[in-house]
Amino acid sequence: MLPEIQTPAVLVDIGVAESNIRRFQDYADSHGLKVRPHIKTHKLPALAEMQLDAGAVGITCQKVSEAEAMVAGSGRLRDVLITYNILGEDKIDALRALAQRTKLSVVADNAVIVDGLSAGFTTADEPLTVLVECNTGADRCGVETPAAAAELAARIAASSGLLFGGLMTYPPVGGAERAQAFLGEAKALIEAKGIAVPVISSGGSPDMMKAHQVPVVTEHRPGTYIYNDRSLVARGVCGWEDCALTVLATVVSVPAPNRAIIDAGSKVLTSDLLGLTGHGHVLGRPDITIDQLSEEHGRLVGDGDIGLTVGQRLRIVPNHACVVTNMVDAVQIVRDGSFVATWPVAARGKVI
């Protein structure tokens, strides 16, 4: 299997990725919803271009350095939303430089962030667009009430160097009704102040096909959907054949009939469980469990003789595709089972 590729390797089936992009874009188009994919899943400028070609309005990044790497990697990424509270002079300087090269929006959920952005952009050529992040159930970041959203929106609108851009949430865990209620009320409160709410942005792949159930939302930011993974198969969102990212590994040891060791451990598959048991799915071998990872070893076990031999290659669908992308300097692009090219992961490791 793919003898030209050394293992362990991260494979991306580009045909499957194309289908995955198309499926969600068609859904979104049919509901009048804009698509702004989160590039955290692939971190590849070329795949972001494929998403734009399919109809995406722009991209989402999570950190400033990630956005820098993407914009540096493609002259066509000209509309970037960074869904993060950005703080500190160095980062805001970087943001100002990036805003010279692309249409840029960020988010904020508190006044310290807004005031820092305003201080940095007061003397900039163009104002920075800032959306208010809202907590609709995930209990991560986000203002807690529609009234707080309206208050922060007004602060943004009144801040020199800033433009209020709308509302953002991730993910609408509380369900469609709760997200619709929160975002709808926040929108009404903000509009009552005479401030327009041009964008309401939601995110997440697990519920992306239900995005229309929150009608106040104008755009959606799916990430994992381009590759899919074991967590999304477990949720019934896709099948194994829709998983574009797999890990190619080699059996290096078969110490016992019911146990084999592969050359991919947590440095490739990661320890992310996402609520699952085991560390990935061996394609074609649902009887095998990857029950333990150390950094460079994956342990495969089964009830009886699992019949693996040293040197055999396996393809594994990881629990969580996005984090696997971040573990390797390059991915191997395949199509219809054949090797196509090696692509460096341009935005890997960009945590600043």
Added chain:
Amino acid sequence: MLPEIQTPAVLVDIGVAESNIRRFQDYADSHGLKVRPHIKTHKLPALAEMQLDAGAVGITCQKVSEAEAMVAGSGRLRDVLITYNILGEDKIDALRALAQRTKLSVVADNAVIVDGLSAGFTTADEPLTVLVECNTGADRCGVETPAAAAELAARIAASSGLLFGGLMTYPPVGGAERAQAFLGEAKALIEAKGIAVPVISSGGSPDMMKAHQVPVVTEHRPGTYIYNDRSLVARGVCGWEDCALTVLATVVSVPAPNRAIIDAGSKVLTSDLLGLTGHGHVLGRPDITIDQLSEEHGRLVGDGDIGLTVGQRLRIVPNHACVVTNMVDAVQIVRDGSFVATWPVAARGKVI
């Protein structure tokens, strides 16, 4: 706190690392045990040199590409053990090239590996030293019985291009008695065939101060000990003050009095739990739990008002230091609380 460093960042307190190196070397010296540190924890040629200066006989790496990066990064790393079953023509070619630059040993736990190494080294200038990996309780790699170890040792000794180098185990989980019994019996069986057993190598930081309880062992390969981490504090092996690696993070959101969000998520701290609850220890704040990580967010919670403010910096001891090293392109070296230098992580991401 360290305003010249952007967050999130991985800090290494070099003074603490020096003390950690010294402590184990003194213990090993007092028991006549050789030290061959595993560089997976730091992946830094300069720290490997510090370990040699303290008295280490050489280093341990887990993959060929990791060894290549270390040897390329220091002219002084001239004795390298790769504790892995190495398979495939490309990797064995790389091994042969590496053997031109450093004294090299590898391990094997099955005949396929031995035969592949022999085929690759038959025409090499010097034979390759191969140790037999033994399973003394971890149930990962390793031959299962002393008799199997002896059989594989004889195969290595009879293979052209190879030298039998001894026995290797990781970690002796079954306890000192079991490891001593397995390794002692294997040694006797091999010597009965007229084959010398020059090295018996054990590993692991958790039980490193008990290495002398397996008297047949001649060298130990601790990794994590140079940095320590939350898992080793939890096992009572060290205190927080002995943790050389910490993650510097900034609070970016305080959505509720009992909840704050930092700018370090699983892309820095990783999802490794090592049996613990929570994702790290906030230094000076034992009342806070890091209860959830997404890729770029860490969620800190407490029972009541945790009193954090946006912009505040925190230092976190991760659950597992080795995997954190692998997440960043560079670490920030500090001493006595002051910034010293930025060091690229030379052997990061080397999974081949």
